[in-house]
Amino acid sequence: MSIVQREVSNLLMKYGTNNPFDISSQKNILIFYEELGDIWGYYNLFVRVPMIHINNELTEFNSRFTCAHELGHYILHPNVNTPFLKKNTLFCVSKIEREANHFATHLLIGNDVPYPDETKAQFLTRNGIPSNMHGFY
Numbered sequence: 858m859s860i861v862q863r864e865v866s867n868l869l870m871k872y873g874t875n876n877p878f879d880i881s882s883q884k885n886i887l888i889f890y891e892e893l894g895d896i897w898g899y900y901n902l903f904v905r906v907p908m909i910h911i912n913n914e915l916t917e918f919n920s921r922f923t924c925a926h927e928l929g930h931y932i933l934h935p936n937v938n939t940p941f942l943k944k945n946t947l948f949c950v951s952k953i954e955r956e957a958n959h960f961a962t963h964l965l966i967g968n969d970v971p972y973p974d975e976t977k978a979q980f981l982t983r984n985g986i987p988s989n990m991h992g993f994y
């Protein structure tokens with residue numbers, strides 16, 4: 858099990874949910890919905906208060922993934938003000954971005970397993986993972 862997967866399973870156990878919004882609120886992370894143009898979201902720490910910013914034009918599906926990704930930064934890279942998660946640069950990503958995507962896919966899957974007749978892509982989509990993120994599972 859990778860460090861990222863271990864962090865995810867600790868959270869699932871501690872909070873009894875894989876909902877990134879619920880976990881963020883239990884951790885007193887402030888969530889803001891803002892006009893961010895091409896940016897899906899970002900995480901920052903301001904006067905020791907962790908904040909997740911989400912583009913207010915995203916679909917609910919993509920907001921949820923973005924929240925999970927930014928929560929990953931909080932867990933894995935708490936002191937880094939992360940580069941923006943941009944629509945068109947999802948593949949051109951640094952180590953911390955890959956880790957946050959890896960975290961988000963594992964969190965959103967939680968303890969779920971595929972149905973017997975389900976493809977990997979169907980399974981990941983059913984769990985809220987955008988198709989361009991399927992490679993991170």
Ligand SMILES: [Zn+2]
Pocket residue numbers: 926927930939940941942953954957
């Ligand atoms: Zn990021």
